[in-house]
Amino acid sequence: MHVLVIGSGAREHALLLALQRDPQVDALSIAPGNAGTAALATTYDVDITSGEAVAQLATEIGADLVVIGPEVPLVLGVSDAVRAAGVACFGPTGAAARIEGSKAFAKDVMTAAGVRTALSEVVDNPAHLDAALDRFGPPAGNRAWVVKDDGLAAGKGVVVTDDRTLARAHAAGLLDDGHPVLLESFLDGPEVSLFCVVDGDSVVPLLPAQDFKRVGDGDTGPNTGGMGAYAPLPWLPAEITAAIVEDIVKPVAAELVRRDCAFSGLLYAGLAITPDGPSVVEFNCRFGDPETQAVLALLESPLGQLLHAAATGRLAEFPELRWRDGAAVTVVVAAENYPARPRIGDVIVGAEGEKVLHAGTRRNEDGTIVSCGGRVLSVVGVGDDLTAACADCYTTVEQIRLPGSHFRRDIGQAAAQGRIRL
Ligand code: GLY
Numbered sequence: 001m002h003v004l005v006i007g008s009g010a011r012e013h014a015l016l017l018a019l020q021r022d023p024q025v026d027a028l029s030i031a032p033g034n035a036g037t038a039a040l041a042t043t044y045d046v047d048i049t050s051g052e053a054v055a056q057l058a059t060e061i062g063a064d065l066v067v068i069g070p071e072v073p074l075v076l077g078v079s080d081a082v083r084a085a086g087v088a089c090f091g092p093t094g095a096a097a098r099i100e101g102s103k104a105f106a107k108d109v110m111t112a113a114g115v116r117t118a119l120s121e122v123v124d125n126p127a128h129l130d131a132a133l134d135r136f137g138p139p140a141g142n143r144a145w146v147v148k149d150d151g152l153a154a155g156k157g158v159v160v161t162d163d164r165t166l167a168r169a170h171a172a173g174l175l176d177d178g179h180p181v182l183l184e185s186f187l188d189g190p191e192v193s194l195f196c197v198v199d200g201d202s203v204v205p206l207l208p209a210q211d212f213k214r215v216g217d218g219d220t221g222p223n224t225g226g227m228g229a230y231a232p233l234p235w236l237p238a239e240i241t242a243a244i245v246e247d248i249v250k251p252v253a254a255e256l257v258r259r260d261c262a263f264s265g266l267l268y269a270g271l272a273i274t275p276d277g278p279s280v281v282e283f284n285c286r287f288g289d290p291e292t293q294a295v296l297a298l299l300e301s302p303l304g305q306l307l308h309a310a311a312t313g314r315l316a317e318f319p320e321l322r323w324r325d326g327a328a329v330t331v332v333v334a335a336e337n338y339p340a341r342p343r344i345g346d347v348i349v350g351a352e353g354e355k356v357l358h359a360g361t362r363r364n365e366d367g368t369i370v371s372c373g374g375r376v377l378s379v380v381g382v383g384d385d386l387t388a389a390c391a392d393c394y395t396t397v398e399q400i401r402l403p404g405s406h407f408r409r410d411i412g413q414a415a416a417q418g419r420i421r422l
Pocket of ligand 1: 284289
């Protein structure tokens with residue numbers, strides 16, 4: 001099977017590594033990729049937001065399966081174009097990808113499916129902002145304001161704060177830039193990312209994971225696209241994971257079928273485990289980054305065959321997934337000044353090997369690898385338990401040299417020390 005992966009992050013690097021372990025995968029291609037993925041797959045430079053360009057590439061290279069990593073091409077309907085060209089595609093149609101691309105659509109689907117989620121309100125008129133802020137946040141009984149960019153913002157458009165001035169400034173800035181603002185009620189409880197491979201009504205969950213969105217240790221500083229993750233979650237009882245699948249993901253998948261926009265691809269449920277039970281923070285229409293780097297490190301089942309089964313309507317026949325025992329951790333090495341305006345162009349040393357997944361990297365003509373994005377690398381460690389996986393991961397992180405870079409030192413620690421309780 002020849003698989004073409006679309007994307008350029010550490011998530012796509014992790015997908016390639018897992019696909020390479022599948023005995024039925026004999027060729028890998030990627031567009032546009034990065035300096036690390038070039039060692040695993042033939043690299044093509046196409047506009048990945050153009051369905052026509054991606055479908056043409058898939059046809060020209062004889063791909064048997066296209067796997068679309070990022071949300072933007074999915075929301076733009078690139079998978080529709082690939083399927084129309086007769087190539088199997090892992091990734092939802094543009095209509096189904098609205099579960100991530102349109103907050104209003106997602107809330108409507110969740111309400112119809114009877115799924116618990118945060119209360120929300122869209123503000124698109126600055127004159128209505130103060131009254132809306134009064135309906136959310138601490139005066140209304142919430143612990144904090146949750147202010148989001150209503151469009152796709154790669155996690156960076158989110159501010160969670162108990163400081164009304166900060167909440168207002170973020171919302172006003174978004175409105176000034178012409179972006180509608182989404183205010184949500186704060187969901188109190190540890191967060192879980194549960195990725196499910198979905199094909200219509202069939203839902204196959206992967207291991208639950210947790211990511212770390214704030215830039216600093218102890219969940220301080222601004223939100224980022226994600227600074228690290230670990231899987232599985234020792235503090236999350238299996239019954240809660242099962243309940244998330246049965247009571248949340250399956251009803252949402254069924255509701256999408258009912259609306260004639262069946263989901264085929266990776267449905268990512270982001271949840272908070274509140275005192276009242278799991279509640280949805282968001283749905284995404286693709287693998288999460290950086291959780292994928294940890295989750296796929298433990299997958300023993302053949303990923304290419306799994307994704308191909310989902311893409312061709314045969315997921316229900318796929319054997320139960322097999323996982324390596326133990327735990328996996330990923331730590332993101334970010335460029336100086338990320339998430340604001342990251343410095344780029346710095347030479348990276350020590351970024352070789354299967355434990356170092358590349359994101360914002362490119363190779364110079366002289367062969368050196370330099371940074372070209374905010375989240376530069378994603379280092380993965382595995383071990384018999386979370387403590388061992390953290391040790392494995394941080395040993396590699398410490399060997400990397402990237403001037404001005406920073407990373408969190410507490411990924412997975414609270415869970416490893418038994419400090420997360422429900
Ligand atoms: N880990 C957050 C995301 O992928 O959106």
